Amino acid sequence: MDKISTVAIVGGTHGNELTGVYLAKKFNNNPDLVTRPSFSSQVVFGNPKAIEECRRYIDKDLNRCFSRPDLQNAILSSYEDTRAKEIQKILLPPQGLPVDVIIDLHTTTSNMGLSILLSSEHPFLLRLSAYLSSLSDEVKVCCSPKSQNAVYLDSLSDLGFAIEVGAVPQGVLNAELFNKTEKLVLAALDYFEAYNRREIPGIPNALTIYNYTGAIDYPRNAQGEIEAMIHPKRQFQDYQPLNPKDPIFLTFDGQEILYDGASTVYPIFINEAAYYEKGIAMCLTQKKTINYSNL
Amino acid sequence: MDKISTVAIVGGTHGNELTGVYLAKKFNNNPDLVTRPSFSSQVVFGNPKAIEECRRYIDKDLNRCFSRPDLQNAILSSYEDTRAKEIQKILLPPQGLPVDVIIDLHTTTSNMGLSILLSSEHPFLLRLSAYLSSLSDEVKVCCSPKSQNAVYLDSLSDLGFAIEVGAVPQGVLNAELFNKTEKLVLAALDYFEAYNRREIPGIPNALTIYNYTGAIDYPRNAQGEIEAMIHPKRQFQDYQPLNPKDPIFLTFDGQEILYDGASTVYPIFINEAAYYEKGIAMCLTQKKTINYSNL
Numbered sequence: 001m002d003k004i005s006t007v008a009i010v011g012g013t014h015g016n017e018l019t020g021v022y023l024a025k026k027f028n029n030n031p032d033l034v035t036r037p038s039f040s041s042q043v044v045f046g047n048p049k050a051i052e053e054c055r056r057y058i059d060k061d062l063n064r065c066f067s068r069p070d071l072q073n074a075i076l077s078s079y080e081d082t083r084a085k086e087i088q089k090i091l092l093p094p095q096g097l098p099v100d101v102i103i104d105l106h107t108t109t110s111n112m113g114l115s116i117l118l119s120s121e122h123p124f125l126l127r128l129s130a131y132l133s134s135l136s137d138e139v140k141v142c143c144s145p146k147s148q149n150a151v152y153l154d155s156l157s158d159l160g161f162a163i164e165v166g167a168v169p170q171g172v173l174n175a176e177l178f179n180k181t182e183k184l185v186l187a188a189l190d191y192f193e194a195y196n197r198r199e200i201p202g203i204p205n206a207l208t209i210y211n212y213t214g215a216i217d218y219p220r221n222a223q224g225e226i227e228a229m230i231h232p233k234r235q236f237q238d239y240q241p242l243n244p245k246d247p248i249f250l251t252f253d254g255q256e257i258l259y260d261g262a263s264t265v266y267p268i269f270i271n272e273a274a275y276y277e278k279g280i281a282m283c284l285t286q287k288k289t290i291n292y293s294n295l
Numbered sequence: 296m297d298k299i300s301t302v303a304i305v306g307g308t309h310g311n312e313l314t315g316v317y318l319a320k321k322f323n324n325n326p327d328l329v330t331r332p333s334f335s336s337q338v339v340f341g342n343p344k345a346i347e348e349c350r351r352y353i354d355k356d357l358n359r360c361f362s363r364p365d366l367q368n369a370i371l372s373s374y375e376d377t378r379a380k381e382i383q384k385i386l387l388p389p390q391g392l393p394v395d396v397i398i399d400l401h402t403t404t405s406n407m408g409l410s411i412l413l414s415s416e417h418p419f420l421l422r423l424s425a426y427l428s429s430l431s432d433e434v435k436v437c438c439s440p441k442s443q444n445a446v447y448l449d450s451l452s453d454l455g456f457a458i459e460v461g462a463v464p465q466g467v468l469n470a471e472l473f474n475k476t477e478k479l480v481l482a483a484l485d486y487f488e489a490y491n492r493r494e495i496p497g498i499p500n501a502l503t504i505y506n507y508t509g510a511i512d513y514p515r516n517a518q519g520e521i522e523a524m525i526h527p528k529r530q531f532q533d534y535q536p537l538n539p540k541d542p543i544f545l546t547f548d549g550q551e552i553l554y555d556g557a558s559t560v561y562p563i564f565i566n567e568a569a570y571y572e573k574g575i576a577m578c579l580t581q582k583k584t585i586n587y588s589n590l
Contacts, residue, residue, distance in 0.1 A: 025520075026547045054572070109464040169404040169464030171568035174546045175524040225320075229470040245349075250470045252321045273466035276350070 001159065006042045007101045009185065009218045010035060013063050013153050013280040014274070015050025016170040019178050020105030020265065023185065023202055029252050036189055038196035041100065044090060046153060049079060050251055051085055053170050056117075056274055063104075064151045066204040084153075091156050101192065102157040103185060107177070108166035110282075111140035114184050114234055121209075123158055123287040126290060130203040132184060139184065142268060142285060144212035170273055205292040208283035210239065210266055217247055217279040219257060230271045230281060238268045242284075249281070262271040296395065296420055296454065299487040303335045308358050308448050309569070310345025312467040314473050315400030316364065318480065327419050329580045333491035337394065338572060339385060341389050341448065344374060351569055358399075359446045378382040379436075379448075385449055386451050394488065397452040398480060402472070403443060403461035404568045406531040408433035409479050410587055412457040414444040416504075419454055421585060422495070425502040426486055427479060434479065437535055437580060439507035462531065465568055505534065505580035512574040514544055514552060523552055523575060525566045533563045538580075544576070 010025025027043045029033045034041040038279060047062045057077040070076055092098040098113035116132060118125050121143055133139040154160030165181050168174045194200055194262075218226040234242070241264045242248065244290035249257035267282040269275060306319025322329045322338045329336040340346060342357045352489075353374040354581045362381035365371055387393040411427060413420050416438055425485035430432040450456030460476050489495050513521040523544035529537070536559045537543065562577040564570060 022547060076377060109467050133397045167464075169462075169568050171571065172404050172464075172465065172566055173521075173524045174530060174566075176527045176530070178524060178547070178548070226468075232471045235469060235471070252317060252472070252473075254476055271469075273464050276466065 001024040002098045002102065003041050003196050004159075005098045006097070007034075007039055008044055008099045009041060009159075010104045011100065012042045012048070013046030013104055014056045014061075014106060015047045015052070017105070018054075018108040018171065018173045019165055019168065019181050021051050021243050022173060022178065023043070023105055023182055024139060024183070026097050033186070036193040038193055039100075041189070042090075046085065046104070047080065047083060048086065049083075052120065054150055056170070061274075063106075063119055063153055066153050066155055067151045069208060070151070079251060086146075086152065088156060089174075089202065090191060099157060100159060101209055102154045103186070103188060104154040104159035104160065104162040105181065106164045107168045107170075108164050108269060110269045111163055111167040111238045112268060112270060113140055113166070113238075114180055115164040115166075115268070116142045117164050118143040118147075118209075119152060119155050119160055120146070120158065121290075122158060126203060126207060127200070128188060128191055129209070130207040130292070132187055133207065135184075136180075136205045136278045139179070140210065141207065142210040142212065146287060148212055157249050165265055182247045203292065207290045207292075210268060210287055213265070213284050213286055215246075215283045216267075218265060218276070219225070219251070224229050226276070227251055228255075229287045231256065233281075234267070235271060238270050239266055241265075241268050298491050298535070299334050299395045299454075300391070302329075302334055302337060302392045302396045302398065302484065302487060303339055303394045303452075304380075305339045305397065305448060305484060306381075306390070307327050307343070307346040308341030308399055309351045309401060310342050310347070311349050312400075313349075313468045314402045314460055314463065314468065314476050315341070316346050317468060317473065318400055318477055319331055323352040325332070327465055327486060328437050328481070331491075333488055333489040334395075336484070337385075339382065341382065342375065342378060344378075349463070356569075358401075358448055361448050361450055361487050362446045365446075382448065383451060394452060395454060397449045397455035397456040398483060399447070399449040399455065400476065400480070401457050401459045402463045402465075403459050404464055404565060405564045405566060406462040406533045407563060408435055408461070408533075409461055409475055410435045410459040410461075410563070412459050413438040413504075414450050414455055415441070415453065416585075417453060419490075420456060421502060421504075422498060423483060423486055424504070425498040426496060427482055427501045428502065430482055431475075433475070435505065436502065438507040443507055456572070469494060475504065495564075497589065501585075502585045503582060504535075504585055505582055508560070510575040510578045511543075511562075513571070514574045518559070522546055523550075526551065529562070529577075530566060533565050534561055536560075537562050 062080040114286035129141040219228045228251040231247040247256045249261040265284040270282040306315035357375040424436040514523045523546040525543040543554040560579040563575040
């Protein structure tokens with residue numbers, strides 16, 4: 001990427017994640033905030049109907065509707081399938097240039113601080129992440145494989161990423177997290193401007209990155225009902241090591257269930273509300289360090 | 296009330312408040328837990344369809360459907376209006392005795408610990424509350440006037456009350472709060488048993504009670520959109536004094552809005568997710584102490 005010319009900032013891909021919804025409103029009402037001399041920004045409200053109803057989605061999760069086959073499948077006509085095709089046309093206009101960068105704003109009930117979720121280890125994204133994570137210890141960087149993330153909205157761009165902020169309930173604005181998220185977005189925009197001017201700020205020697213390796217479901221009975229909760233010792237411990245034999249769940253009868261993995265992992269999305277229906281109690285990651293010289 | 300003969304424990308009056316839903320499931324699967332020699336208990340799932348969809352409600356808030364006029368209004372036929380009439384028949388059977396006590400289990404995104412919400416200052420409820428609040432500092436006791444609470448499910452009984460637990464997001468089980476809620480319910484049942492045996496445990500000399508006096512909405516623009524968030528200094532400060540000129544909201548532009556009331560109040564339900572649509576940023580209470588001799 002020689003130059004960033006266009007940036008899309010998306011809020012409300014999930015209609016009940018209010019930080020993104022209200023940041024998008026703020027940016028939409030104050031375009032100067034997200035405008036820089038060397039590129040233009042566009043604000044997109046991901047799921048307008050879900051925003052109106054303050055629900056994650058109407059028919060299905062919009063942020064799972066962006067696989068190339070699904071976008072080309074004319075039979076898929078749910079509200080979100082249709083909206084995904086509209087968003088594709090907005091961000092990758094058939095008679096125009098595709099947007100260079102997509103920033104998709106999310107929140108989570110998990111204690112993930114200010115997480116940057118990359119869809120690839122593109123060197124541009126890694127350098128950006130290294131810069132942003134140097135600004136605050138709360139900034140963490142995750143990456144998921146193509147097989148996992150090719151359905152996300154931000155996968156429409158090679159330089160797409162999500163900002164996932166928490167812990168905050170669905171349907172709630174937390175002023176402190178709102179302000180931190182705004183600062184992070186504006187810092188990313190400042191970075192793009194500096195990049196375009198060939199004035200990239202100094203970045204740390206190494207970047208810690210959490211690579212998605214899989215997910216764990218809640219223990220369930222034959223009817224699919226959950227039989228245990230996240231263990232109190234694990235609640236809010238996103239990005240902390242989970243070692244073999246550590247308590248991971250607690251049944252409703254008070255029985256501890258221990259992690260039966262063979263090696264240490266770093267869970268994220270622990271107790272995310274929207275993931276109960278997806279069969280995910282937490283996602284597992286491996287922690288690795290990328291040295292600056294490799295960026 | 297000479298003797299408590301029947302107790303109803305209701306979970307899932309709001310389908311996305313999972314503590315109540317899963318406690319009701321646990322009690323339903325283990326009736327011994329809620330059975331005592333001197334009374335019988337009945338478990339009711341308030342809003343089955345909303346529980347299935349993990350939403351607060353389907354058509355309208357079930358916990359606002361219990362006014363006497365509405366229950367008698369045959370024209371009201373939404374899912375929740377119909378369900379309210381069914382619940383009335385279950386708890387106040389036309390050919391049987393009404394249930395003596397109703398315990399309705401709720402959660403909130405506000406930091407309300409283990410709150411007991413009374414529909415009246417009935418001496419029996421005050422003594423029970425004094426006992427339960429002596430068990431843990433996290434137990435707080437609130438009371439709202441009839442004009443406010445006559446629409447609640449628990450108002451079907453003179454001895455109805457709600458347990459409101461938080462902070463916990465909608466759609467999330469927090470194991471620690473689940474366990475504390477269960478202990479509180481079982482302690483209430485033990486109290487009823489002791490009451491029936493005329494072996495009432497000692498209660499403190501005084502009970503602190505928070506009386507509902509009104510609610511404050513978010514600042515909104517002409518279109519009804521909110522223009523400010525709960526101030527970070529006020530977030531999670533339920534039951535803490537709010538004094539005149541204390542910061543209460545923060546606009547999206549970072550402007551502080553101060554409380555313009557004339558005297559100190561004690562806010563509860565601060566930043567409750569479900570209250571954005573109701574026009575409530577927080578409820579205000581006055582704190583008072585009832586001396587034991589008056590109980």
